[in-house]
Amino acid sequence: MQKIRGTRDILYDELKYWRLIINKAKRIFEQAKYLEIYTPIIENTDLFTKSIGEETDIISKEMYSFQDQSSRNITLRPEGTASVVRALIENKLDTLNPINRVWYCGPMFRYERPQTGRQRQFYQLGLECFGSNNPRADAEVIYLAVKLLKQLSCKSLILEINSIGTSLSRFKYQEKLKNYLLHYVSDLDNDSIKRLYTNPLRILDSKDINTQKILLDAPRLYSFLDLRAKKHFEKVCKYLNLLQIPYLINNNLVRGLDYYNNTAFEIKTDIINPKLQNTICGGGRYDNLVYQLGGNKVPAVGCAIGMERLYSLLQDTISFCTSSIDIYIASQGNNANKYSLFVMQLLQARQFTVTLDLSSKSFKKQLKKAHKGHASVCFIIGEKEMLSRTITVKWLQSGIQEIFKQESLQFYTQYLKNKINNDI
Ligand code: ATP
Numbered sequence: 001m002q003k004i005r006g007t008r009d010i011l012y013d014e015l016k017y018w019r020l021i022i023n024k025a026k027r028i029f030e031q032a033k034y035l036e037i038y039t040p041i042i043e044n045t046d047l048f049t050k051s052i053g054e055e056t057d058i059i060s061k062e063m064y065s066f067q068d069q070s071s072r073n074i075t076l077r078p079e080g081t082a083s084v085v086r087a088l089i090e091n092k093l094d095t096l097n098p099i100n101r102v103w104y105c106g107p108m109f110r111y112e113r114p115q116t117g118r119q120r121q122f123y124q125l126g127l128e129c130f131g132s133n134n135p136r137a138d139a140e141v142i143y144l145a146v147k148l149l150k151q152l153s154c155k156s157l158i159l160e161i162n163s164i165g166t167s168l169s170r171f172k173y174q175e176k177l178k179n180y181l182l183h184y185v186s187d188l189d190n191d192s193i194k195r196l197y198t199n200p201l202r203i204l205d206s207k208d209i210n211t212q213k214i215l216l217d218a219p220r221l222y223s224f225l226d227l228r229a230k231k232h233f234e235k236v237c238k239y240l241n242l243l244q245i246p247y248l249i250n251n252n253l254v255r256g257l258d259y260y261n262n263t264a265f266e267i268k269t270d271i272i273n274p275k276l277q278n279t280i281c282g283g284g285r286y287d288n289l290v291y292q293l294g295g296n297k298v299p300a301v302g303c304a305i306g307m308e309r310l311y312s313l314l315q316d317t318i319s320f321c322t323s324s325i326d327i328y329i330a331s332q333g334n335n336a337n338k339y340s341l342f343v344m345q346l347l348q349a350r351q352f353t354v355t356l357d358l359s360s361k362s363f364k365k366q367l368k369k370a371h372k373g374h375a376s377v378c379f380i381i382g383e384k385e386m387l388s389r390t391i392t393v394k395w396l397q398s399g400i401q402e403i404f405k406q407e408s409l410q411f412y413t414q415y416l417k418n419k420i421n422n423d424i
Pocket residue numbers: 079110112117118119120121122123124255256277279280281282283304305306307308309
């Protein structure tokens with residue numbers, strides 16, 4: 001049997017990094033009063049079609065949708081924001097609190113072409129701030145994402161930021177852009193030709209060199225923005241300066257989801273590797289989504305970090321020291337095997353990490369496994385020890401052996417604790 005294409009197993013060595021990321025995120029976000037939320041992985045398909053936009057890649061070709069036993073249309077969530085907004089409205093949080101700050105981490109599903117940094121099941125770590133249209137909220141969200149990446153020692157990151165204004169500005173601009181690009185149809189890449197009639201704004205995002213050249217002289221979205229949007233953007237930039245967060249204004253930055261307005265941003269690595277997906281974090285403002293999905297008129301801003309892409313960045317920069325203080329228990333014979341369970345229970349109660357050998361093989365083989373598992377000491381309990389009511393302890397680094405009385409197991413554990421702490 002094989003796993004489904006585009007999915008991954010995350011084994012212990014990688015999971016260590018994931019834990020580190022989540023623990024740091026939890027500390028940073030909760031320090032800023034962002035509260036964690038879990039939403040279901042399955043939602044009504046409508047939730048996504050109504051929010052992300054029918055003409056986006058996600059809705060038009062990437063959804064994992066199916067009908068359940070009662071013919072309901074269900075979708076595995078492709079992103080977190082729409083679900084969080086649904087939960088906000090359903091739990092009346094938008095009525096209860098003027099401001100709601102939340103964060104989440106969980107799996108998302110998109111039927112994309114699997115490649116490095118792009119899976120069909122991937123995890124996003126996201127934060128959302130509801131209830132303020134103040135540009136300081138945009139700055140806060142960006143600040144927290146940048147802070148997390150910085151604290152994880154991510155280097156060579158670039159924050160790109162843009163304003164995509166209101167849907168009306170975008171609509172007007174879209175027409176102008178389309179008219180301009182129609183003159184160059186034959187030189188555009190295939191994806192962009194398709195997008196010309198469905199979602200011309202996304203052409204700005206094209207990675208194709210020819211298309212990029214054509215775009216150099218295209219009309220600028222910025223000049224279509226109204227005064228309010230421009231003022232908002234200027235303030236966001238000012239606050240980022242104040243927080244000493246470097247950024248690059250990229251007027252061609254548009255997001256792949258329709259619900260954004262005003263601020264749009266991405267955090268990218270500057271590592272030039274065509275095989276690597278270099279966007280780690282994407283986000284922006286979405287002032288109309290809560291209302292659009294049936295809630296109050298609640299402005300919002302948020303972002304999401306791709307866990308797998310972040311992990312691939314950290315993999316080479318962070319290493320974990322393995323100062324293990326594990327105890328391995330090797331035993332042989334019925335009485336000794338039974339007694340080993342008691343010893344395990346007592347040691348774990350004293351906060352040691354304990355591995356019980358379950359093989360009943362020779363002590364030589366059991367000791368080999370203790371070495372392999374990087375234990376500090378091995379407790380040896382055989383027939384001989386059971387007769388003399390002792391336990392033999394072997395220090396695996398030095399090979400030194402000690403024997404102590406079973407009745408003084410409690411005292412011995414204290415001695416062990418002190419000794420291990422002094423050694424580390
Ligand atoms: P991209 O342009 O790379 O497709 P996106 O604009 O679709 O990204 P968002 O929907 O904004 O991405 O998601 C935010 C982050 O989630 C991305 O920056 C990326 O780190 C991660 N992400 C998105 N899609 C995938 C995927 N298929 N596999 C792994 N990570 C992903």
